Amino acid sequence: xxxxxxxxxxxxxxxxxxxxxxxxxxxxxxxxxxxxxxxxxxxxxxxxxxxxxxxxxxxxxxxxxxxxxxxxxxxxxxxxxxxxxxxxxxx
Numbered sequence: 001x002x003x004x005x006x007x008x009x010x011x012x013x014x015x016x017x018x019x020x021x022x023x024x025x026x027x028x029x030x031x032x033x034x035x036x037x038x039x040x041x042x043x044x045x046x047x048x049x050x051x052x053x054x055x056x057x058x059x060x061x062x063x064x065x066x067x068x069x070x071x072x073x074x075x076x077x078x079x080x081x082x083x084x085x086x087x088x089x090x091x
Contacts, residue, residue, distance in 0.1 A: 009070040018057040026053060 032038060032046035055061070064075040066082035074083040081089065 006070045008072065009065055012063060012065050015056045015061050018054055019059055019062060022053055022057040023059075026050065026057065029053075 029050040067080040
């Protein structure tokens with residue numbers, strides 16, 4: 001069994017932490033930027049603030065990884081295991 005801590009796993013963990021810390025702020029800025037009932041100046045300011053958030057805090061940067069090996073492909077999301085580790089552990 002390999003160690004679950006490799007550079008890709010660490011990177012994904014830091015991205016998850018950044019996303020968790022800025023999620024409410026990001027959603028608020030998105031609401032303000034997309035609300036057509038607000039003045040254009042406020043919407044533009046919200047969009048600029050949204051652009052200034054760290055790029056790693058975006059939800060599309062987060063990927064499912066195996067909790068045992070750190071692999072990024074063939075991961076069963078509900079279990080958090082890749083297909084190989086799933087077959088090994090449940091045989």
